[in-house]
Amino acid sequence: MASRKKDGDNQILRYDDVVLRRSDLGILRGPHYLNDRLIEFYFAHLASSSASSGAVLLVPPSISFWLANCSDSQSLREAADPLRLPDRxxxxxxxxxxxxxxxxxxxxxxxxxxxxxxxxxxxxxxSCTGMNLWHAQRLFRAVSGFVGAGEPPQFVEGFTPQQTNGYDCGLYVLAIAEVVCNWFVSGGRGCAKRDERWFTAVDKEVDAVAVNKLRGEMLKLILNLMENK
Incomplete structure (x- = not known):
């Protein structure tokens, strides 16, 4: 049993600053809740394939979590400043x-x-409306003062397809993140329909079928990167 646990924790891939382990493949092969590493990996993948010249920032889960839960104002600023939020x-x-x-x-x-x-x-x-509202508002309050906006930013709930199980929330995050990045890079910014934003694209492209497909695509991507390293 100990040997299997050790084998499952072996490093299989380093992608930018993200280290994936063999157990991560098991998460993708089965219908399991995504961990921080897999989300950070796909965020890094989206960032590397985006021609946004630094205008788009995908914040790693560990940093987002720290920003939301940091109780010391000086430590919060030290974590936020390197992100250069006013430049994004x-x-x-x-x-x-x-x-x-x-x-x-x-x-x-x-x-x-x-x-x-x-x-x-x-x-x-x-993707489970209301479940993370308090936590999202907590993060909003922590970072909204660092974006350097001319007018105080507002918090709004966006249209989101709803998950049909208890483990695909992370995949919905990644699928929607990909749609948002593609919307921005393809010129979605500047859209006259302020209320539409990227919501129409999310409605068209994100559902249970697309999310299940993304799980397989992530697994294939990691395996291909392992073969080519």
């Missing part, structure tokens, strides 16, 4: 319902918080 047009944060900063891989639900400079809004996408 779009910032994507993960939201997790874990409240114990000492508990690694804690929590049981993921959602997405998107800051859009053009509309001066933080848009929350939750």
């Amino acid at each position: 047009s779009l910032v994507l944060f993960t939201v997790n319902d874990n409240l114990d900063v000492a508990a690694a891989e804690g929590g049981s639900h993921w959602s997405l918080l998107v800051y859009c400079r053009e509309t001066s809004e933080f848009v929350h996408h939750d």
Whole structure:
């Protein structure tokens, strides 16, 4: 039993600053809740394939979690300043319902918080509506003062397809994040329909079928990167 646990924890891939382990493949092969590493990996993948010249920032889950739960104002500023939030047009944060900063891989639900400079809004996408609202508002209050917006940013709930099980929340976060990034890169910014934002694209492209497909695509991507390293 100990040997299997050790084997499952072996490093299989380093992608930018993200280290994936063999156990992560098992998460993708089975219908399991995504961990921080897999979400950070796909955020890094989206960032590397985005031609946004630094205008879009996908914040790693560990940093988003620290920003939301940091109680010291000086430490919060030290964590926020390197992100250069005033220089970004779009910032994507993960939201997790874990409240114990000492508990690694804690929590049981993921959602997405998107800051859009053009509309001066933080848009929350939750595939289980209401479950992460308090946690998202906590993160919003922590970071809204660092974006350097001309007018105080607002918190809004965005249209979000709803998950049909208890484990796909992380995949909904990634699927919606990908849609938002593609919307921005393809010229979605500047859209005259302020109320539409990227919501129409999310409605068309994200559902249970797309999310299940993404799980397989992530597994294939990691295996291909392992073969080519």
